[in-house]
Amino acid sequence: MDWSYILGHMNYWLFTVMMMTGLYIVIARGNLVKKIVGLNIFQTAVFMFYISIGKVSGGTVPIFPTDMEIDPEVTYSNPLPHVLILTAIVVGIATTSLALALVVRIHEEYDTIEEDDILEIETRIAREENRAHGGAMGGRA
Amino acid sequence: MSVSDGGQVLTLAGHLPILPVVVPFMAAPLVVVLGARRLAWPIAFAASLSALAVSVALLLQVLEGGGVSYHIGGWAPPLGIEYRIDAASALMLVLISGLSTTVLPFARRSLAHELEARRHMLFYAAWLLCVSGLMGMVASGDAFNIFVFLEISSLSTYALVASGAGRDRRALTAAYDYLIMGTIGATFFVIGIGFLYAATGTLNMAELAVIIGENGTDRTIQTAFAFIVVGMGLKVAVYPLHLWLPGAYTHAPSVVSAFLAGTATKAAVYVLLRFMFTVFRPEYLFEVRALEVIMLPLALVAMFAASVIAIFQRNLKRMLAYSSIAQIGYILLGIGFLSQTGLAAAVIHLFNHGITKAALFMGVGALLLRADTPFHDRIVGLGRRMPLTGFAMVIAGLSLIGVPGTAGFVSKWLLVQAALEKGWWPFALAVVGSSLLAVIYVWRMIEVLYLQEPEEGGRAEAPLSMLVPLWTVTAATVYFGLATGLTLGAAQSAAEGLMSGFIPVAGEGGGG
Numbered sequence: 001m002d003w004s005y006i007l008g009h010m011n012y013w014l015f016t017v018m019m020m021t022g023l024y025i026v027i028a029r030g031n032l033v034k035k036i037v038g039l040n041i042f043q044t045a046v047f048m049f050y051i052s053i054g055k056v057s058g059g060t061v062p063i064f065p066t067d068m069e070i071d072p073e074v075t076y077s078n079p080l081p082h083v084l085i086l087t088a089i090v091v092g093i094a095t096t097s098l099a100l101a102l103v104v105r106i107h108e109e110y111d112t113i114e115e116d117d118i119l120e121i122e123t124r125i126a127r128e129e130n131r132a133h134g135g136a137m138g139g140r141a
Numbered sequence: 142m143s144v145s146d147g148g149q150v151l152t153l154a155g156h157l158p159i160l161p162v163v164v165p166f167m168a169a170p171l172v173v174v175l176g177a178r179r180l181a182w183p184i185a186f187a188a189s190l191s192a193l194a195v196s197v198a199l200l201l202q203v204l205e206g207g208g209v210s211y212h213i214g215g216w217a218p219p220l221g222i223e224y225r226i227d228a229a230s231a232l233m234l235v236l237i238s239g240l241s242t243t244v245l246p247f248a249r250r251s252l253a254h255e256l257e258a259r260r261h262m263l264f265y266a267a268w269l270l271c272v273s274g275l276m277g278m279v280a281s282g283d284a285f286n287i288f289v290f291l292e293i294s295s296l297s298t299y300a301l302v303a304s305g306a307g308r309d310r311r312a313l314t315a316a317y318d319y320l321i322m323g324t325i326g327a328t329f330f331v332i333g334i335g336f337l338y339a340a341t342g343t344l345n346m347a348e349l350a351v352i353i354g355e356n357g358t359d360r361t362i363q364t365a366f367a368f369i370v371v372g373m374g375l376k377v378a379v380y381p382l383h384l385w386l387p388g389a390y391t392h393a394p395s396v397v398s399a400f401l402a403g404t405a406t407k408a409a410v411y412v413l414l415r416f417m418f419t420v421f422r423p424e425y426l427f428e429v430r431a432l433e434v435i436m437l438p439l440a441l442v443a444m445f446a447a448s449v450i451a452i453f454q455r456n457l458k459r460m461l462a463y464s465s466i467a468q469i470g471y472i473l474l475g476i477g478f479l480s481q482t483g484l485a486a487a488v489i490h491l492f493n494h495g496i497t498k499a500a501l502f503m504g505v506g507a508l509l510l511r512a513d514t515p516f517h518d519r520i521v522g523l524g525r526r527m528p529l530t531g532f533a534m535v536i537a538g539l540s541l542i543g544v545p546g547t548a549g550f551v552s553k554w555l556l557v558q559a560a561l562e563k564g565w566w567p568f569a570l571a572v573v574g575s576s577l578l579a580v581i582y583v584w585r586m587i588e589v590l591y592l593q594e595p596e597e598g599g600r601a602e603a604p605l606s607m608l609v610p611l612w613t614v615t616a617a618t619v620y621f622g623l624a625t626g627l628t629l630g631a632a633q634s635a636a637e638g639l640m641s642g643f644i645p646v647a648g649e650g651g652g653g
Contacts, residue, residue, distance in 0.1 A: 019332075023325070026321060026325065032317065035321060039321065039324055039325070042325070042328060043324075043328055046328055046331055046332055046335065049332070049335055050335050053335065053338070053339045080338075081335075081338070084285050084344075087285075087289055088288075088331060091288075091289065091292045091296075094292070094296055095292070095296065095320070095324050098296055098299055098300065098320065099317070099320050099321075099324075102299070102303060102313060102316055102317045102320065103317070105303070105306060105313050106310075106313045106314060106317060109306065109310040109313060110310065110314075118314055122311055122314065125311065129456075129516070130455075132516075133455055133456075133514075133516035133517065133518045133519065
């Protein structure tokens, strides 16, 4: 493994670092909104990975001239990953908005968006349920 | 829909493969745009019913004459998106649309009890989107298209689960957890597809299979395999990745639990099967031994750990959710055997467990209508007050255990057979042992429902609109336990198709 190998795969390194950053935020942060931010970083890393593999060295923008006379000398970048990612971005936006809507509703019901506080409230609910319904049989509700 | 080529005729029959996906997809916005609360249910039911009719027609067509290939918009693959229907996917289409059509009549009364009336319209729209997404996942033969449909079904599923918030606010956090984990899973899946595309330059699954078969695998393709298996594993709820499932099934409205337990994880298993066997080929799976080393132990852990956890639940719905995780273990065990019999067992258990669990969750929905909570101490003796509901749940419970004469027996018999065929008798014993654990938790349900005095008060049988769907599905578990021809035939030809690693297409012949 030498320098040209490391620099030659720059997009992969960046993608990996960014992806892991996002995933780490999702796991480590207790704030529900910050988790969504992490999820977005995670998804964006994947978008960048796709777009970077669409690059053809020396390739130009993949738009044909209007007279459709295509010069075989010109190399074009691969447009397909871009199109795919356009779809994936839309999916990502839908996910983010749904997640934020859920966070709003959670805030209304729990009055907090911190995971620890929510867990505490839910443990309390579960304990009350255990007390109320526990008589029937052993085990936790 | 534009003209399709590839020798397909310009009639409705030529467009059959896309209809079960498109009809619910178009009906969903129609429900919202019309905005009439009364029209929502009829539209949803009509769309679901027509999807079922088309799926059955497709299944018959496929069983007779081999697979069908459909080019969307007339663009030939590999450039265009291709839909491929073979025995396995046709069976899944019938399962998904069939369950949706049966559960929807049940939903009317159940939802009236569990969800505020003003949300019903949006609920049905989300339901239709979910059906459409699941059908698309199964029908599509394009890797990226599968991701898009996966997200359509997942996003609507999160909304459906969260709609349980009116009764219990924990539905919201369950939906949030599901969303986070589901999105991580779907993104892993899409990373895997990206690696596959980088290595092969195509997204068409049939062509991917050809290229991987010819050129063999390299590090990129192995990484893709790992990402796809883990990503789909999250949606399937493979044992250590199952954490979203109990919460989601427990707090979602009963109809949603009934539908999801029967279809959502099953469609994900189907996609996993497709990638493992059609794209990566069984030879590759033998080579990496990923299934033996990883899948089989996890399946065993799921079968036992989840069953044991299920025994100790006092919430009937949560108990059924844990039992689902255990049943997914059986399906993975069948896949992990890597033999034709094992695969057939997995495919048939997909179907059989789907209808069994749907019946049980519908039973819970009927109990909820009278008892208001699914806790064991609140439903004591309800089997006596609601004899028809109770009896249906007992039969479905027996199918969950795998008693002869029910659908569950067929799949477990096949699973044991597959284990013995390989000479792995400890696995056969494990299947039996885990079924004994199922006996315990099903018995607990029966004990609660029948062996105690019901509470005083006028609790009556569930209404007819709930009993008919409940008994339709329950009768199906018995029917498919006795008349095994259709499901067994479809499962075996599906397994054959998967093991041979290539989807036969009409015109090219093949066993279909």
